[in-house]
Amino acid sequence: MEEFSIKTKQKDNISILDLEGYLDAHTSVELEKCFEKIISENKFKIIVNFEKLSYISSAGLGVFMAFIETARSNAGDIKLCAMSDKIYNIFDMLGFPILFEIYKEEKAAVEKFN
Amino acid sequence: MDKTNKILFKSSTKNLYLLRKFIEDKAKTFGFDESSVNQIILSVDEACTNIIKHAHMYNDKEIIEVELDTNENQFIIKLNYKGKAFDPNNISNPDMKEYFNKFKIGGLGVPIMKKFMNKIEFLHLNPDKNSLTLIKNL
Numbered sequence: 001m002e003e004f005s006i007k008t009k010q011k012d013n014i015s016i017l018d019l020e021g022y023l024d025a026h027t028s029v030e031l032e033k034c035f036e037k038i039i040s041e042n043k044f045k046i047i048v049n050f051e052k053l054s055y056i057s058s059a060g061l062g063v064f065m066a067f068i069e070t071a072r073s074n075a076g077d078i079k080l081c082a083m084s085d086k087i088y089n090i091f092d093m094l095g096f097p098i099l100f101e102i103y104k105e106e107k108a109a110v111e112k113f114n
Numbered sequence: 115m116d117k118t119n120k121i122l123f124k125s126s127t128k129n130l131y132l133l134r135k136f137i138e139d140k141a142k143t144f145g146f147d148e149s150s151v152n153q154i155i156l157s158v159d160e161a162c163t164n165i166i167k168h169a170h171m172y173n174d175k176e177i178i179e180v181e182l183d184t185n186e187n188q189f190i191i192k193l194n195y196k197g198k199a200f201d202p203n204n205i206s207n208p209d210m211k212e213y214f215n216k217f218k219i220g221g222l223g224v225p226i227m228k229k230f231m232n233k234i235e236f237l238h239l240n241p242d243k244n245s246l247t248l249i250k251n252l
Contacts, residue, residue, distance in 0.1 A: 025163040026127035055134075057159050058222035069217040086152055093229060094222055095210040 006034050014045045014113050016106065020052035023060035031060065035067045044076025047109045051082035056090055068099065077101070079109040119183065125166045125176040125195070130159055133180060137191065140182055144189050145252060153230035154250050158191055160223035161202075161246055169197035169244070187252040188232075194245050201236035202227055202246070 004027035007018040015038050023031065038046060048064070064078055071078050081103040083091065091102065103109040121136055123129045134155045141151045162178055170176040179194040202224045212218075227234060233249040 022131065024127065024130050024159060025166070026130055055155075057130075057156060057163065058220075058226060059163060061222060062219045065217060065219045086149075090156070090226075094225065095214065098210070099214040 004030060006031060008034065008038070011110060012114075013043070014047055014110060015043045016047045016049060016110075018049045018052065022055040023053060024055065024057045025059035028057075028059040028063050031063045032066065035063060039067060039070055042074075044071045044074040045113050046071060046076065046078045047106060047113070048078065048080050049082050049106050050080065050084070050087055051106075053084075053087060056087055061091070061094070061096065064096075064100065077113070079103065079112060081106045081109040120179065120181045122177050122179050124174045125170040125178050126172070126174040127163065127166055128174075130162060133162055134159055136180065141189060141250075144184055146189070146250070150250065154189065154191070154248075157227045157230045157248055157250075158193075160226050161193055161248060164200065164202075164223050165193065165195050165197070165246070168200055169195055189250045189252065191248045191250075192245055193247075194243070196242045197244065199236075199238040199244050200246075201238075202234050203236060 004021040004023055009016045017034060019031070021027070068078050079101045082105060083102065088102070091097065091100070101109070101112065103112070123132060137155050137158050138151055141154045146154065165178055166172060176196060181192040181194065183190040183192065205224045207225045207228065208218070208221055227248065231248045232251045235247040237245040239245060
């Protein structure tokens with residue numbers, strides 16, 4: 001089976017999620033649970049690092065849509081970073097940069113929060 | 115293209131990776147570049163996810179038959195399945211400005227398929243037999 005994993009780390013008050021592998025309708029459930037946990041801990045400043053993500057389908061995109069409103073209404077945000085061209089093209093084609101801030105590097109996303 | 119042009123898989127999101135691998139190998143062999151291969155894989159993933167979710171309601175006892183055919187310059191993927199009929203051609207692309215303003219979720223599989231494939235055909239053969247065909251030109 002193709003794998004998907006999430007590593008979470010905390011940088012001051014920012015939760016950073018490193019995604020790895022393949023994010024589809026099956027594995028997106030794991031990402032959803034991860035967001036639910038972070039939000040339930042009242043952490044609303046979230047960065048998602050896509051550097052090691054190889055694949056995303058619309059089920060994965062749906063997870064970010066599901067939590068962005070809650071994050072922003074609690075003075076937080078979900079900022080995305082380090083996407084390969086392949087992944088960015090999917091986000092861009094559907095117009096996601098209208099709603100989401102997407103950075104080339106994690107450092108830039110962290111600085112934006114600070 | 116080798117002779118294995120048809121696979122059956124249980125209608126479960128667990129099996130999407132198998133489907134993607136099957137399509138990837140065949141699309142590469144046919145001669146598509148990497149970008150087109152990725153577009154085909156994603157479109158078929160989206161189509162099958164919709165079938166698993168909406169036609170089969172996550173019942174993994176159901177089966178999806180994936181049949182590949184090619185001609186000189188077309189790569190043709192036919193998905194045969196039982197259950198509720200659903201023609202992607204009857205679905206309008208969402209207004210993405212409104213989509214983001216209202217923080218909508220879902221409904222992006224069909225726009226992806228329409229964007230990446232050259233043609234989509236749907237045939238509802240009888241109450242229990244549907245055929246969704248995705249065509250990509252070389």
